[in-house]
Amino acid sequence: MISTVLTWAVQRRLATVEHIRQYPHEVQQQVLRELLHTARATEWGQRYGFADGLTAREFAQRVPISSYEELYPEIERVLRGAANVLWPGVVQWFAKSSGTTNARSKYIPVTRESLQEGHYRAGRDMTALATLYYPEVNILGGKTLSLGGTHGPNPFRAPEAGSRVGDVSAVIMQNLPAWAEFVRTPPLELALLDEWEEKIERIARHVLNADVRVLAGVPTWMIVLLRRVTEMAGAASILEVWPRLGLFLHGAVAFGPYRELFRQLIPGPQMHYLEIYNASEGYLALQDEPNSEDLLLLLNHGIYYEFLPPDQWEAEEPQAIGLEAVELGKTYALIISTNAGLWRYKIGDTVRFTSLAPYRIRISGRTKHFLNAFGEEVVVENADAAIAAACQATGTTVRDYTAAPIYFSSQDGASRGSHQWLVEFTQPPADTAQFAQTLDHTLRQLNSDYDAKRHRDLALTPPELTVAPAGTFERWLAGRGKLGGQHKVPRLSNSRELLDEILVQLKK
Template structure:
């Protein structure tokens, strides 16, 4: 009964508010902007840009510049070093979110204010809990445990009194007591820093628990679940956790991973819901099962603007407000938030699939795409094409990355191409391996007219080269860069060949990638 009481309480607090977000989105965003400007009036940033009551959205956009992390960093560093009232009122927060560093080579550090923790991350977490229990009441999800994987925490390199880590670890560490009782493993295990030790100890701890929900990044959750099966000798997860019913996933596109999870939990018992959570904020969640679209969370302390793709590299970018977006094009996400980020270019790109309500799909990163020859292939295209090729050839893809190959430099021809490193869950027969590139190419041509035009009669782009790398290659690449675990992942696409060549070099060394 206690689980049902918690579910009802969470649903009463979340579902009516989510309904208002769906039906009155512009009003929700106007209220958020008023709140942000009112709270930050007295900060150094607010005084610099003339924050005042009644400042309109257009006046705000005219006064405040769009900033990348690098451009905002001088002010962020003051906050990270403990200076108060810089970007957000009050003392500098004692929590600092460290990004996975997929946009830049080095990690980014961002302050996590109490308001951002409570009004953004916690609120969105309660919303997801409300939706899950509402959508799947028969699963009695709260009667068991949520198995969640996160990162670790360390003293801040800027301020020894602050803690830093990926946002999942910070949120997990700060959860209220009632929420801690719903999750596993306990914090001392969940926040272990050494990833391989963490996986082993968590796997052993959760063997005999009543796990009903999984929450984490698909790549690392697979590693843990396979270890659980190895320790128990079970054929699939139904024999370990018979009431397991839901996987809350994020950070990477789920299409290539879903067959792997269905193989581990056959019978259609395991449901899937996606969340869109980043170091900068919790932005969206999947509120309709079976649809890949994510509901944009518009009353969670974040004011949104959207930069059209044509302006990604412009010196004077001009994002549009929510009411000016259209269905179809990719936009870069620009946020102003109660973490003290002002017109901040997150680095993610989305496209709208619905305007009533506002729903999006993640299309990639502003710096992660293939456009060496005018083909403009974004991460969304790549992930969909990989999933289609895997389905057509009967394989399961664990990870991949791609980069341009410049034929002209090597052969004197005028054609370019793309080179892919793909890691599979198991061996692929030679005929299927040979067909994989064909299916990949066909789906890219179907999805992307620019790519299709460049591939016409092989005049500008040749058929993709696909290398199947041994199991463990990508994990070894991440380990070598200190990026194992948490929300850390391999860049999918890049116009630089550095990541691809490093991965291919590892695959050719003949080392024991399985440890």
């Protein structure tokens, strides 16, 4: 009966999801009005003249686009307890993220509004869609096993202030409403442990006899947990442990390279997969159709969107466009204004529009997380697809990878280069040359700039594949104090700094 009541309650959100699809521009204008009205008396609002009736064009003309570094002086004051700086009141929670191209930690404000109107509202939307599409799983009749990070005292304030920082997953779990806590496992004292080796072991032991219907988390760590649970149970498959398991809500990294591995771990047709785009800055999109990998942009969840074309990414005064001006198939950098006090903020992610009615996207990479040392403009979306194709061609799976440029000059003085791919396999392929060839061939098919540079090896020679021993990336993350949670290995870089650091580690 509890399951029936919860299902009825969450499915009331389906009408709102449909409203987003039907009236996107009206919804976004309402979000902007509410943001400006709420923040008009803050220091930021007074500085830039926030007022009722301010148009989207006037907002864009008055307020500068800001990176984290540019907004940090205000964020630091908020961290130290200053009130009414970027958003009304004193912010007590912060999502800590290393980012993917910058080793320095970022502290993103998480307000009550961003939790309630963003993360939790979107969570209800995702649950409503899942109960609609997969009623046979009865996801609210059992437990959702969620993996996340941890949180601790805010280092900028005295402990008695009660302010906390941590992975956004930990912030969300710590503040979950009662109904959501009722259907999830493990308990918070295990879910928020900071030592990942101990966390995996204790969670595996705790959930052995649970009725797990749904998995939620980052694929990398979920694989480790599933293997440990299966091993503890002495089972051939995780379905012997959790026979009603039917759904995985995944995010943080592209799922393509992991798909085959999950099919091996969870065999059978009963398992379904849905993707979410939930970042430290907010819950931005979700997969609203089961047979499509496109993500519906969430437009009434406390975030106002603008989009930066590629030719504006490095401009001194970048000019963003509104939702109504985006084009199908084009890649844009995301600019967001949120109910956590981020104003015209460059989140760093890039998206490609796959549909304009409704607005659906795919995450294509990051503005500072791509390979473009030779004009090849390889983004993470290309890399993930090429890795997945190479895995399929060679019957293997990849646990993690990173790639960086190789610079050298030919004897006649012409400058040429290549890419080095450091790949950690779960099972190395019998033919690594075939893996590298398929990787190269797929990139040439997907990316015309890469293909042009590879033509007759004039600018780029074939990629160099280096096989990393098992545990390489985990040890590297651990050595940087970033094991677990939202921390992940940067996929692509225009610098060899990260790759060379890992290679030096392998020689020790």
